[in-house]
Amino acid sequence: xxxxxEGTCWPLGIEEAMTMQPQDRCSRxxxxxxTPLLSGHVRVEDPEEDNAVFELLYDYETVHLGRQxxxxxxxxxxxxxxxxxxxxxxxxxxxxxxxxGDKIALCIPLVDTKSSWWGQPLKRGSLPISRSGxxxxxxxxxxxxxxxLAVDRSVYEAxxxxxxxxxxxxxxxxxxxxxxxxxxxxPTRVAAWSRRLQRVLQAALQPQADPSMPVITGAGLQxxxxxxxxxxxxxxxxxxxxxPLAESIVKETLVRVDAAVNDVPSVADLCVALNVSRRTLEMxxxxxxxxxxxxxxxxxxxxxSYCLLKQANPVSTRVTDVAMACxxxxxxxxxxxxxxxxxxxxxDTLHTRVGRATPKVLGADTD
Numbered sequence: 001x002x003x004x005x006e007g008t009c010w011p012l013g014i015e016e017a018m019t020m021q022p023q024d025r026c027s028r029x030x031x032x033x034x035t036p037l038l039s040g041h042v043r044v045e046d047p048e049e050d051n052a053v054f055e056l057l058y059d060y061e062t063v064h065l066g067r068q069x070x071x072x073x074x075x076x077x078x079x080x081x082x083x084x085x086x087x088x089x090x091x092x093x094x095x096x097x098x099x100x101g102d103k104i105a106l107c108i109p110l111v112d113t114k115s116s117w118w119g120q121p122l123k124r125g126s127l128p129i130s131r132s133g134x135x136x137x138x139x140x141x142x143x144x145x146x147x148x149l150a151v152d153r154s155v156y157e158a159x160x161x162x163x164x165x166x167x168x169x170x171x172x173x174x175x176x177x178x179x180x181x182x183x184x185x186x187p188t189r190v191a192a193w194s195r196r197l198q199r200v201l202q203a204a205l206q207p208q209a210d211p212s213m214p215v216i217t218g219a220g221l222q223x224x225x226x227x228x229x230x231x232x233x234x235x236x237x238x239x240x241x242x243x244p245l246a247e248s249i250v251k252e253t254l255v256r257v258d259a260a261v262n263d264v265p266s267v268a269d270l271c272v273a274l275n276v277s278r279r280t281l282e283m284x285x286x287x288x289x290x291x292x293x294x295x296x297x298x299x300x301x302x303x304x305s306y307c308l309l310k311q312a313n314p315v316s317t318r319v320t321d322v323a324m325a326c327x328x329x330x331x332x333x334x335x336x337x338x339x340x341x342x343x344x345x346x347x348d349t350l351h352t353r354v355g356r357a358t359p360k361v362l363g364a365d366t367d
Contacts, residue, residue, distance in 0.1 A: 035217065035218030036080075037077065037079060037218035038076075038078055038079070039076060039077035039204040039216075040075075040076060041073070041075045041076075041205070042073070042076070043071065043072070043074075044071065053072065053074055056083075056100070057099060057100060057103070058098065058100060058136075059097050060097035060136075061095075061096050062095050062096075063093060063094040063095075064091060064092070065091070070090060070091035070093065071089075071091060073088040073090075074087050074088075075201060076201075077204035077216065077221055078221065079218040079221060079222055081151065081152040081222060082149075082150065082152065082221060082222040083149075083150045084148070084149050084150075084200065084201055084221070084224070084225055085147070085148050085201070086110070086145065086148075086198065087145060088145050089140040089143065090143075091142045092140060092141045092142055093139075093140050094137070094138075094139055095136065095137070096135070096136060096137050097136050099130060099131065099132040099133075099134070099136070099150070100132065101132055101152060102132050102152060102153045103131065103151060104129070104130075104131050104150070104151055104156070104175075104229070105130050105131075105149065105150040106149045106150075106229060107127060107128040107129070107147070108127055108147040108149075108190060108193065109122050109145075110146055110194060111143060111146075112144060113140075113141040113143045113144045114141055115138065115140045116138075116139045117137070117138055117139075117181065118181060119137075119139075124187045126182050127182065127184075127185055127190065128181065129180075129181065129182065130181065131179075134179075134181075147197055149197070149228060150225075151222070151225050151226060151229060155222060156226055156230075159275070160230065160275065161275075165248050165249050165252050165274045165275065166249075166274055166275040166276035183232065183233070185232045189231065189232065190232065193231060196224075196228070197224070197228055199213060200213070200216060200221065200224045214266055219269075220266055220268065220269065223266070223269050223271070223272045224266075224268045226268075227271045227272060227278050230271075234277055240283070241280055241283045241287055243287065245284065246283070246285075249274060249276060249280070249285075250288045250289065253270055253274065256270065256273055256274075257270075257297060257300075263327065264301065264327035267293055267294055270293065281293055298337070299341070301326045301328065302337060302338060302342075304326050305323060305326040305346065306338070308325070308326070309322055309349040309350045310349060314351050319331070319347055323346070334346070
């Protein structure tokens with residue numbers, strides 16, 4: 001078995017790779033912060049090697065129902081505490097096992113070929129869920145595809161405690177759902193999260209593939225998994241956020257964004273910090289600002305950069321420094337958004353300070 005990670009083939013198992021120190025991995029230094037992130041792609045055709053694919057998460061056994069076309073492709077991103085992966089199954093097989101450690105795992109079918117969970121056919125909006133110590137029995141048929149979320153209990157217990165703006169979510173909700181083995185969730189919500197998580201996974205595997213996605217860090221991935229799990233576990237659908245709660249959510253969001261200075265949190269980071277679902281955060285911003293959290297925060301960053309450039313000395317200030325200070329880490333995207341918002345380039349704004357002409361610098365290029 002060979003595992004491809006960050007464009008490099010590693011002839012080792014997932015568990016061995018996860019125990020490597022960040023400096024020993026072929027990964028982006030900027031993306032490895034307090035929580036290391038491992039991402040890659042695995043394809044196996046031998047049943048014995050197939051079992052090793054999930055060595056970190058499962059005590060697992062695969063029994064192929066036919067030798068022809070037997071294969072499993074897995075694209076994954078994870079930390080020691082949380083993971084998301086996408087499977088593509090070739091050939092029919094029984095899959096039996098248990099989760100290692102103390103975890104919850106949730107499966108989101110993407111392409112179903114009459115596969116079954118404990119003999120029950122999968123229905124729309126019906127998600128297989130399991131916890132550590134609970135037996136798993138999944139029967140796949142060739143062509144089946146699914147996403148799986150797995151997270152340590154200690155991580156979601158800490159995230160859902162009563163320390164945010166939103167109400168606490170009892171951790172026993174996850175355990176109770178796992179006892180039922182199938183979680184019922186709104187099909188539209190499931191579809192939305194499957195799209196979101198596939199984009200997150202793709203961004204972890206290929207950081208430059210989707211310019212609209214931020215760099216996925218280990219901590220960021222954990223927050224994406226936590227936010228998705230909370231949303232899918234919530235009973236009912238949030239259709240309204242009252243004005244007082246909406247105002248509290250928006251105010252606390254701005255406090256946390258300002259505290260982060262030049263490293264603006266993602267929507268998932270904010271959801272975990274405030275202990276609210278993604279939909280609750282979006283509805284709060286829609287009620288107070290009439291736009292989405294990401295749109296509002298991006299425009300706020302642009303406004304801040306505009307003011308700083310207008311006030312700056314063009315001799316001693318670089319556009320790049322202002323962009324970074326306002327949380328924009330890709331200068332090309334920043335310049336495009338800035339011009340769309342204000343009708344001029346950041347450089348033009350810097351060189352047209354209010355109240356005085358732009359000074360001439362000897363030896364400098366002129367427009």
